[in-house]
Amino acid sequence: MNRFTVSEMRGRDTEDKKVYVIPCSGIGKPTASVGRDAAYRVIEEKRPKIADTICLALLTLGDKEALEKVRTADVITIDGCAKDCAKKNVEAAGRPPVSSHRVPGYLKDNKDCKPESVLDIGEGGEKLVEIIADDVAREIDRFSGGAGAGCDCKGGCC
């Protein structure tokens, strides 16, 4: 099981719904690079209308504006290892994430998707990014009632 914390998304009007997808800032593990890329894939490609991210280091530092953002919006975290830095830094801000993910859990279920290195996750890593991003996007849809679905291309197709 990759998801280990799921609670109801905080209900608000679709209009002002925002989901922050926050990966950990891991620098030593390829799985952290996968988590980072998965977050980008969700916020830039899969659910750009509703999803965004913030710098995790701002939470570590205790930046007031960043703390306020994660206290008032829904947050999904993606961590590169069991230290769960993204999850714990969000929790320390005063409100737990609505859902938390660990890249190694996905890797366990997808053994052929091993990322190569921190700077180049390779083909396997890319596949893992897609799997995680799809999962997070589906989760956002489930929580938001589909409010963020679509690619934001404004072509009328979605």
Place this chain on the structure above:
Amino acid sequence: MELQAKPAKVGVLSCSGESEPEGTITRNAVRLVMEKYYPGVAVSLCLPLYLAGDGGEREFSKKYPVITVDGCEKACAKLSTEKYSGEVEYSIDIRRLLAEWGIKNKLSRSRPGELEWEITERVAGEIVSIIDKLVSEGKIEVQDTPGQ
């Protein structure tokens, strides 16, 4: 006679800011220094461990001279190190460097291309110059530097 052993390593900490292209540059530049230019000498730490770790991470700046590499003026790596661990020897602000270098192009945080990698290499060069300086000042004792 000098009795206290000098550290053989230098701590290089990136903010790794996820929301800014400069944050991605800090992370990649620090990795380049660790892997290519000063392997075994430049060591790093996942910044959020200052808050999420078991406390041992807060010894970082007591063990090594620390260079922080921040994406912007918010200086998360520098200020977090000062808040949780201690003194920072040198700090770099990528946004300020980009202004100095006259680079105004829109950069990607998620898909670094040729320009982003060129900048990353330049930033890695800045970090290497600082490490060289720390070595020449006798603040770290480097036996050999295979990547140099």
